[in-house]
Amino acid sequence: MSLLLSQMLLLLLLLAVASAVPDGRCLTKCGEVEIPYPFGIGDNCSLAGGFSLTCKTMESGLKKAFYRNVVEVLNISLPTGQVRMLNHISSVCYYPNHSFVSGIEWTLNMAPPYRFSDRLNKFTVIGCHTLAYIVSRHDNSSYQSGCVSMCQNKKSLTDGSCSGVGCCQTSIPKNLTYYSVTFDNVIRNAGNWGFGNCSYAVLLEAESFQFHTSYITTNQLMKIYSDASAPVVMDWAIGDETCEVAKRSQTSYACISNNSECIDSSNGHGYLCNCSTGYQGNSYVSNGCQDIDECNQQSNPCSDGADCQNMPGNYSCHCPEGTHGDAYNGTCIPNQKVSLAVKAVIGTSISLTFLLLFGMCICMIYQRKKLIQSRKRYFDENGGKQLREKITELCLQFSIFSEEEIEKAIKRVDKKNRILGQGGYGIVYKGKIRKNLFVAIKKPKVISKRQEKEFAKEMLILSQVNHKNIVKLLGCCLDVEVPMLVYEFVPHGNLFDQIHRSIDIDNFTLAVRLNIACDSADALAYLHSSASPAIIHGDVKSANILLDKKFTAKISDFGFSKLNPKDEEQLATVVQGTCGYLDPEFVQTCKLTEKSDVYSFGVVLLELLTRRKAIDFEKLGGERTLASIFISAKKDDRLGEFLDNQGSGKGDVQLIEMIGELAVQCLSARGEERPTMKDVADQLNKMRKFKQRPLTSSNVEDIQSFHPVTSDAQTSTSNTSCISEVALHIECAR
Known part of the structure; x- marks a missing residue:
């Protein structure tokens, strides 16, 4: 039953399609008027009643086409409808x-x-x-x-x-x-x-x-x-439907030719059928749209002298062999004949160029391979493998960056803002390693052999330093000859610039200076007493104390500091330093101790009190360092005229003098006579508390009762043989 029904539906479909195709006996012309389908003359010759025309023979013998036998038809256009x-x-x-x-x-x-x-x-x-x-x-x-x-x-x-x-x-x-x-x-x-x-x-x-x-x-x-x-x-137009609706009916849809398209009528309801671009003919009959052979037309679409090649619905133009030019919109021009000598020169040039490029490629591959090997060697020499294993083992938030990552981070910052500082030690760049994370990248110029061997071990320890007043060490780069360090970025500059270069000095009150001193002392005390093993900074100076927008101090540049092991014999003897801050005992003994940092911090205290530089390069003869000038002024009882009282209030003079007294103790020539950083931090914090409320006689006595604790762990031993070695690493920049 279902098979019979399918056969009947197929027969009806064939009849419907057949009725839409004009009979071969239908007239296709009446007089001078072409009658294309869907128009027609006679029964079953048109698509519908409205398209049916009549052909009359007039008294003159001419034949004319009429609509409804009344309105004469002059011509019919299928493309325009x-x-x-x-x-x-x-x-x-x-x-x-x-x-x-x-x-x-x-x-x-x-x-x-x-x-x-x-x-x-x-x-x-x-x-x-x-x-x-x-x-x-x-x-x-x-x-x-x-x-x-x-x-x-x-x-x-x-x-x-x-x-x-x-x-x-x-x-x-x-x-x-x-x-x-x-x-x-x-x-x-x-x-x-x-x-x-x-x-x-x-x-x-x-x-x-x-x-x-x-x-x-x-x-x-x-x-x-x-x-x-x-x-x-x-x-x-055909019917009263749009193209979208008409296409759904396989039996009544009029655009039955291949390569045809449907167009909605622009005047009332219905649609028209047209041949696609590159085709012509009658889109209302099967296979009515035929390819246009553009190349056989009287007006060849190609340029003069060009060869035309017909394609289905299109054509292509190309210049014949031996010519060149624009085959579509220009002219094909014969190629110039090249002599044998010129061909030989061209061939030789091409060969040499190829050999040169080949050689350059080989050289680049070799250099690339050599660079990869060098980076791997540097990485291993700097202890990268061991450091990476420890980072994974201890789950540390510490990154090992490649040289490419460092270079990309620096390039993400404008050229005019890239360099944060530079000197004898190297250059500090500003970089961006993630979307909004800015960092400071230090590129040192040299590194000692001992530092090279112990670098990974020291980085592992320094990466675990976590204190609010110490710049966080975020990572390092080990696949270069001199390892690079990546710190957190502190945006408000350093203490040196604030003291000696800032024009906004009115807000730099005594309270602000005392807070900076306390923050810095707390950080150094943490490195000396709480870190394990203890860490000696080795280059304490105002330029290495960074400030944020609230004037909170952060100690920086401790990436090449020295670890202070229990065995004093392993103590480092070569360190970076800066004129005016360097411990005189260290210059003689070449032994860096915690008291060396105390001495340097004493100079920083003097900078805060006097707003003078640690060393005066303009002064000719006499004492040039701030430490020696201050101590001389104290002996001559001239501290009052030497101290900077700007930003201080009533009752602050005595507090300023006590800070100056503490600085003098830090600047003692013998290390054993200097206080520890923990003692210094405690005294400064007491002063900060007392600054917040009026001083009384008992308060002053409490502060003045301080006496430095001596330590027999540090000794002063003359060792002039290493003075020249130390001097090579001392930075004396203006």
Whole structure:
């Protein structure tokens, strides 16, 4: 049963398709008019009733095509969806005594699929003192418009002008299928009958009409338009559906040819079928769209001398062998003949170039391989493998960066803002390693052999230093000859610039300076007492104390500091240092101790109190270091004129003197006479607390009761043999 039903449906589908294809016996031409499908003459020759035409033989023997046996068809266009037909001209004529002869007022009603073209037709009125109306009724809606043509005399008429003098035109709306013409008698009866007794009105093809004054003064119009008819353009379309809806029906969809496309009608409902670009023919019949052979046309689309190659729906142009140029929009030019000698030179040049490029590639590969090997060697020598294992084992937040990552981080910052500082030790760059994480990257110039061997071990210990007043060491780069360090970025500059270069010194009060001193002392005390093993900074100075926006101090540049093991014999003897801050005992003994940091911190205290530099390079002769000048001033009882009282209030003088006394103790020539950093931090914190409330005699006595604790762990031993070695690592920059 299901098989029989399927066969019946297939038969119905074949019949439907067959009915949509014209019979071979159908006329395809009537007289001079081509009749393409979906139009047709006779039964089963057209798509639907509206497309059915008749072919009549006139008395003259000529054959003409008609719609409904009344409206003559002039030509049919499938691509534009238009038919040109003849439309009767309505007319009325008057005698001089103002009585009129019955005129002809035509009515034309076009059924689907036709509608008057609103783009190509105009309602045209010709005559003097003439008012004609065009009226339409469609689907319970009506349309009415008119056009007035006036003329005073013959001189007012102009050939080619149809703007209201002897001739007027007006547009029509879309989807107009019916119209009738009427003349207004009132305005005509008021006219002057010296000339132009007849008036005309017709909906016609605007492009084919041109006004002549003889149309008013004579009956020339009826001679030109024989049978009192003028061409009018009708738009037509298939059905009343859009393309989207029509494509869903396999039986009724009219665009059945391959290489065809559907276009929605622009005037009313329905759609049209057209051949795709590069094809021509009838898209309403099977295989009706055929490829256009552009190369066989009289006007070859290619340039002069170019070869044209046809392709389905397209074509290509190319210059023949031995020529060159633009084959589409230019000219193919013969190639210049090259002599054998020139060819030899060209061939040799190409060969040499190839060999050079090949050699460069080999060299680059070798250099790249050598660079990779060097980086691996540096990484191993700097203890990278062991450090990476320990980081994984201890789950540390410490990164090992490659040289490429460091270079990219630096390049992410503007050139003018990249360098944060530079000196004898190297350069500090600003970088960005993640979206919004800025870092400080230190590139030292040299590193000692002992530091190279112990670098990874020291990085492992320093990475675990965690104190709010110590710049966090975030990572390092080990695949370079001199390892690089990556610190957190502190944005507000360093203490040196704040003291000696800042113009905003009014906000740099005694309280702010005391807070900076306390923060710095706490950080150094942490390195000496709480870190395991203890860490000696080795280069304490105001330039290595960074400040944030709230003037919170952070100790920096301890990446090449010295670990202080229990066995004093392992103590480092070579260190970076800065003139004016360097412990004189260290210069003699080459032994770096915690008391060396205490001495350097004492100089920083003096900078905070006096706002003078640690060493005066401008001074000729005499004492040049701040430490020696201050101690001399103390001996001569001249501290009052030496201290900077700016930003201090009433009652702060005594506190300033106590800070100065503490600085003098830190600057003792013998290390054993200096206090420890923990003692210094405790005293400064007491002073900060007392600064927050008025000083009393008991408070002052409590602070002044401080006496440094001696330590027999540090001894002063003369060792002048290493002074020159130390001097090589001392930075004495202005």
